[in-house]
């Protein structure tokens with residue numbers, strides 16, 4: 001799909017994304033290519049030489065993700081990785097050097113704290129600020145790279161990508177957005193001014209909890225080349241089977257994002273006002289602090305709802321009582337999961353804080369299950 005890709009709807013784009021031109025008697029989506037090396041007579045001028053450098057199954061997936069991240073933009077380049085963290089560190093470590101300053105969120109994905117330590121070990125200076133209120137604006141002076149995560153995980157604060165990107169560019173900094181929670185159907189950071197859209201494909205992008213994957217999408221060929229080179233140097237490459245499964249899963253991305261987003265809103269509405277539930281957050285709730293900015297820059301609000309139960313034991317009883325949501329980490333899958341985030345340490349959240357990832361169940365079943373589990377978790381009066 002070339003330039004007509006700009007005008008079609010998300011569902012059409014998702015089912016056709018990255019498909020090669022039809023070849024008679026071949027499958028629509030070619031199967032995974034398992035190859036450590038390719039036939040290579042003479043000079044290595046062709047696209048596929050060695051399996052760590054390139055793979056045709058990645059190429060199809062990279063085109064597909066690029067079409068979703070920047071519809072109609074033939075200049076977008078996408079590089080897929082073995083995991084979200086492989087993609088995150090590829091950007092942070094390939095675009096910075098000793099003496100540079102990087103601005104990170106202080107409420108972002110947990111493993112960012114580890115990346116921060118690694119950056120510090122390489123003499124890259126790190127400053128942090130919260131996502132909410134565009135507080136990172138205050139840290140941009142002299143920065144080389146601004147890292148944004150919006151909505152933030154797990155707090156679900158949202159910042160204004162366009163505003164931060166404009167300010168960062170004026171200060172001479174590159175801008176990367178972690179687009180994991182929103183998925184490219186929820187927001188398109190490159191169109192909002194970011195230089196990189198980076199994500200874990202492990203979550204909503206692939207949506208079945210059975211694949212680890214990451215990617216970096218970017219419009220500048222020079223920046224993309226550095227990311228691609230980093231992948232070759234570090235070797236954080238996805239397996240062909242994972243890449244193929246991810247591509248296959250993209251066909252249902254719009255169905256899943258719409259259904260799971262609607263379910264998340266239904267669950268949030270049902271929890272609103274429940275006496276045991278505090279700190280309810282979902283960017284799609286009209287009175288959520290994130291809603292004004294989210295409704296300007298997001299096209300879907302994601303499937304994560306967070307809230308705080310009175311204490312740790314209450315939250316543990318609640319999670320144990322759920323029948324339609326597994327107590328498991330991660331998010332974005334078609335089967336609901338929920339967890340007490342505090343069990344990991346690291347996130348600045350209360351002991352009773354629950355991150356609920358809403359799946360594709362029937363909303364009335366899910367809401368009933370959650371309300372029942374909440375009632376049963378209440379301590380005896």
Ligand SMILES: *Cc1c(COP(=O)(O)O)cnc(C)c1O
Nearest residue numbers: 083084085109153180200202213
């Ligand atoms: C999960 C996650 C990552 C890391 O992805 P992996 O695939 O687990 O390596 C990065 N950013 C966010 C926001 C995430 O939720």
